Amino acid sequence: DVKVTQSSRYLVKRTGEKVFLECVQDMDHENMFWYRQDPGLGLRLIYFSYDVKMKEKGDIPEGYSVSREKKERFSLILESASTNQTSMYLCASSSGQGRTQYFGPGTRLLVL
């Protein structure tokens, strides 16, 4: 079974803090993704990575950065958290040849 884990289920941060969200997959997948999910807006792609040290912007990259130093790990960084970044953050991974993305359990982030 594909296993995608995220470092925290719930996080509460203050405005201006630097926030790190980590995602780890155990299936040797080449591709990894970060989404945010908001009511009425669905899932929106923030960043994705198709290889170690490679990254591509998704639809809403502003205010975020990512890091992929190892194949199994993909980190999302909020450089200076703002209240409009309060959301559910979802990580996903997929193999290079396959197309199905497998999701982690999500991190619910509250920025005060």
Added chain:
Amino acid sequence: EDQVTQSPEALRLQEGESSSLNCSYTVSGLRGLFWYRQDPGKGPEFLFTLYSAGEEKEKERLKATLTKKESFLHITAPKPEDSATYLCAVQAGGFQKLVFGTGTRLLVSP
């Protein structure tokens, strides 16, 4: 621009009352259509992938079908444990980017 529209937004069924969820899409060059189930506070759980018009996939009480413009998720004799939000997503273009609909919230009452 690729778009996915799901309907209805919410659906309430009695246990055993069959129904269908709709996913309409507009993409240039469909590479795959995906159905996921999401329980409250959890990540989406993969259900099906459909690649071409006419394709059908089944899993327990769920059956997904695909045409050139839409997909249906048929739920036969649903049970309360089928209550969840069902998400549809499409993949188009040269990479594995998914475009999601906003989901259908299904509630099955005993």
